[in-house]
Amino acid sequence: MVREGIALVDRDEDGVDRAFRADVLAGLAQPQKAVPARWFYDEQGSELFEQITDLPEYYPTRAETEILDERGEELSALIGQGRAVVEFGSGSSTKTPLLLQAIAPAAYVPLDISGDFLRASAADLACKFPGLPVHPLEADFMKPVELPQAVAGVPKLGFFPGSTIGNMVARTAIDLLRSMRQTLGSDAMLLIGMDLIKDVAVLEAAYDDAQGVTAEFNFNLIHRINRELGGTVPLEAFRHEARWNDIHARIEMHLVAREPVSFTVSDQRFTMDAGESIHTENSHKFDLRSSFLLLLAGGWTPRQRWTDRAGRFSLILAEASTPRTAP
Secondary structure, eight states, X not given: OOBTTBOOOOBOTTSOBHHHHHHHHXXXXXXXXXXXXXXXXXXXXXXXXXXXXXXXXXXXXXXXXXXXXXXXXXXXXXXXXXXXXXXXXXXXXXXXXXHXXXXXXXXXXXXXXXHHHHHHHHHHHHHHSXXXXXXXXXXXXXXXXXXXXXXTTSOEEEEEOTXXXXXXXXXXXXXXXXXXXXXXXXTOEEEEEEEBOOOHHHHHHHTSOTTOHHHHHHHHHHHHHHHHSOOOOOGGGEEEEEEEETTTXXXXXXXXXXXXXXXXETTEEEEEOTTOEEEEXXXXXXXXXXXXXXXXXXXXXXXXXXXXXXXXXXXXXXXXXXXXXOO
């Protein structure tokens, strides 16, 4: 549970986030080692991701910004004015001003797991919109969130840009969409970004850029494990790899062991063979049917879908579905 502007993170006696430790230890114990992508986003990880969004290979931010910039009147007509915009995983909120300018909201509630980054971004946005109430919440949006009382009686618009939904396997994405519906209420709407299936070379380049910023973003997870969990993971023993998985229609990011390696995390020992990897991120890609099916399964009914001019990215407006007891 969270309160306005305050995070109630469950930490142990050493100040370590218990959920972070549990996820890392459980993930490293699996045959295919894996750590949930949400743990990328400490302050350094959040800053690195903002750098990624400016890279020439990383098209999603430019494509989604194009849609928001060109479809403002349509968004305003469909969404209406006076809703509280609740942005899930707000980051630096670079796209948010375009939406806020289009729909004249009653309030803005950014949610993010990186508290310092969140508050700095919220303060910057409050300066750009001085008459708009801004209520930043440091929270894990993967679970239902208690929103500020100031927006309790206001209809909500959830905003989930950047195709973050693609980072999750289908069952987790559906659970999140249902959780969002619970957070936002039965009269809510949701504006969500979903990246589209395209040429594999374009996709792989977007997650393995020539400057190596995405690799640094991936390696930052090792830095965080070593710093916060007393890890001894040798950074030099790993390489960054982005690969296309056609069966699951997704780009995967891995930290691949260059050689046999042994290390400890929170006093637990782990070993890896050369070529074995820690799976750190998925980025699923969608077409019209798969994106609509995911939303419907999560309790949202699509109302409108837009793509950028090059057909690389989609933005979908949906409304909370009315529960039914039969087909």
